[in-house]
Amino acid sequence: MVRTTTKICCRELWKNLPWKKFRRNLFRLQIRIFKAVEAGNLVKARNLQKLVLKSTAAKLLAIRQVTQLNKGKRTAGLDGIKSLDFVSRFQVFFSMKSLNNWEPGKLRRIPIPKKNGKVRILSVPNMIDRVWQCLIKFALEPAHEAIFHANSYGFRPGRGAHDAQKMVFQQLKRTKKLSNVEKRVIELDIKKCFDRISHESIMKRVIAPMGTKNKIFKALKEGAFPDFPEQGTPQGGTFSPLLANIALDGIEDIHKSVRYADDMLIFLKPGDDADHILLQVKEFLADRGMEISEEKTKITPVTNGFNFLGWFFKVQKNGKFRSLPSEENYLAFKKKAKTIVNCSAYGAEVKAAKLASLVRGWRNYHKYTKLDGSRFSLWSMEYRTFVVFKKQKSLNYESALKLAKKAFPNVEYHENKFVGVAGAKSPYDGDVLYWSKRNSKFYNGLSAELLQKQNHTCGFCGMKFFPREDVHLHHRDGNHGNWKKNNLVVVHQSCHQYHHMAE
Numbered sequence: 001m002v003r004t005t006t007k008i009c010c011r012e013l014w015k016n017l018p019w020k021k022f023r024r025n026l027f028r029l030q031i032r033i034f035k036a037v038e039a040g041n042l043v044k045a046r047n048l049q050k051l052v053l054k055s056t057a058a059k060l061l062a063i064r065q066v067t068q069l070n071k072g073k074r075t076a077g078l079d080g081i082k083s084l085d086f087v088s089r090f091q092v093f094f095s096m097k098s099l100n101n102w103e104p105g106k107l108r109r110i111p112i113p114k115k116n117g118k119v120r121i122l123s124v125p126n127m128i129d130r131v132w133q134c135l136i137k138f139a140l141e142p143a144h145e146a147i148f149h150a151n152s153y154g155f156r157p158g159r160g161a162h163d164a165q166k167m168v169f170q171q172l173k174r175t176k177k178l179s180n181v182e183k184r185v186i187e188l189d190i191k192k193c194f195d196r197i198s199h200e201s202i203m204k205r206v207i208a209p210m211g212t213k214n215k216i217f218k219a220l221k222e223g224a225f226p227d228f229p230e231q232g233t234p235q236g237g238t239f240s241p242l243l244a245n246i247a248l249d250g251i252e253d254i255h256k257s258v259r260y261a262d263d264m265l266i267f268l269k270p271g272d273d274a275d276h277i278l279l280q281v282k283e284f285l286a287d288r289g290m291e292i293s294e295e296k297t298k299i300t301p302v303t304n305g306f307n308f309l310g311w312f313f314k315v316q317k318n319g320k321f322r323s324l325p326s327e328e329n330y331l332a333f334k335k336k337a338k339t340i341v342n343c344s345a346y347g348a349e350v351k352a353a354k355l356a357s358l359v360r361g362w363r364n365y366h367k368y369t370k371l372d373g374s375r376f377s378l379w380s381m382e383y384r385t386f387v388v389f390k391k392q393k394s395l396n397y398e399s400a401l402k403l404a405k406k407a408f409p410n411v412e413y414h415e416n417k418f419v420g421v422a423g424a425k426s427p428y429d430g431d432v433l434y435w436s437k438r439n440s441k442f443y444n445g446l447s448a449e450l451l452q453k454q455n456h457t458c459g460f461c462g463m464k465f466f467p468r469e470d471v472h473l474h475h476r477d478g479n480h481g482n483w484k485k486n487n488l489v490v491v492h493q494s495c496h497q498y499h500h501m502a503e
Contacts, residue, residue, distance in 0.1 A: 123234035154261030155241035189296035198289030459489035
């Protein structure tokens with residue numbers, strides 16, 4: 001009884017914490033760190049980072065991020081902990097007195113099969129280690145956002161794959177000054193990038209207080225493989241993608257290029273010396289403990305077409321730029337959809353709901369490509385789904401057709417019409433209006449209309465929407481079947497979660 005009462009009290013206390021104030025306080029510090037580094041004042045930046053690492057708000061937000069918001073929140077480390085209840089979250093908070101008390105633990109190795117038949121190792125830290133890493137990331141990210149290259153788009157706030165896609169379009173579209181049909185691209189592949197990054201090269205470039213750098217170094221050592229004790233960032237660590245970006249930053253200066261994490265394209269004009277550029281790339285990577293994959297790195301005429309981030313790009317003979325879903329991406333999607341349709345454990349209603357989520361996500365990702373034609377319109381897949389649904393005895397022709405249409409929701413597409421992020425801008429630059437409006441443009445229909453009506457602010461906490469978090473639609477009366485405009489309000493994902501706190 002006492003334990004139950006404690007749980008209820010902790011739940012209410014956690015739910016009623018001033019999260020809006022916490023977010024505002026942390027964000028204010030992060031903006032100051034960004035501007036200090038931008039001005040070249042690293043001493044001030046490190047002092048501000050120390051404030052973040054000691055901040056009550058930042059610690060609680062890190063716990064919330066790791067235990068409630070991250071997609072991998074249910075993946076256990078060696079400690080076997082998949083989730084934390086409300087009592088445990090407070091216990092973790094009270095244990096986080098000082099970064100000096102944290103000793104990174106061993107990582108859980110999870111083999112993940114790759115498409116080529118090989119295996120990728122996912123190294124997952126313990127829950128408490130992920131919280132500390134998240135807190136350190138809060139301090140590191142704004143410092144490096146101030147100096148990261150504008151053509152880097154992977155694992156960065158306010159940037160994504162569509163920005164990289166737009167960059168490809170900008171480099172390969174037709175212009176009056178230069179023909180685009182004679183251009184080439186270097187499809188650069190870095191051999192085992194995350195497993196080979198030199199620890200020394202990371203530590204040389206990380207902007208952080210010395211004590212924090214020592215803890216980062218220890219965490220990297222715990223994630224290293226015995227054969228390569230001086231290399232690697234664990235794939236599964238909270239701050240690993242940021243550390244990889246820190247190590248690779250600057251490779252974009254060698255030649256005009258676009259980078260998304262370790263995926264990179266280098267654009268070549270007719271007179272460019274590809275061999276000299278590749279030599280510079282090799283020297284850059286060697287300094288960081290890495291090397292290119294000779295078998296996967298290739299120079300491709302743009303008229304032949306090439307794949308990048310799940311898209312196929314090509315410049316036609318007439319100079320027209322085309323962007324389509326890649327063959328590999330389409331077949332992988334088709335396989336997932338087929339698995340759902342053929343699953344005998346699901347009824348048609350469940351299948352329709354699962355398919356709708358999958359199809360909407362796929363169409364949204366490819367909404368700035370050319371999706372017309374019977375193949376990418378998914379007409380044949382929708383028809384086959386209808387045929388399967390019609391076999392269910394409880395459905396007639398009309399109801400099966402209605403469910404099939406529900407399973408394949410339409411998403412408007414506009415080839416190459418995405419508006420890319422402006423220059424080297426970052427959410428930490430303090431331009432709140434730019435980022436809230438930009439984030440709002442990623443939504444359409446009711447969400448877009450309500451965002452405009454609410455002046456791009458959350459209906460619960462009143463704060464602006466930033467690229468960090470998804471926008472959710474909340475039903476005021478609790479009836480998820482009532483989609484009238486006056487019954488809906490747009491809110492932050494976390495605000496929505498706390499409103500419907502059930503775990």
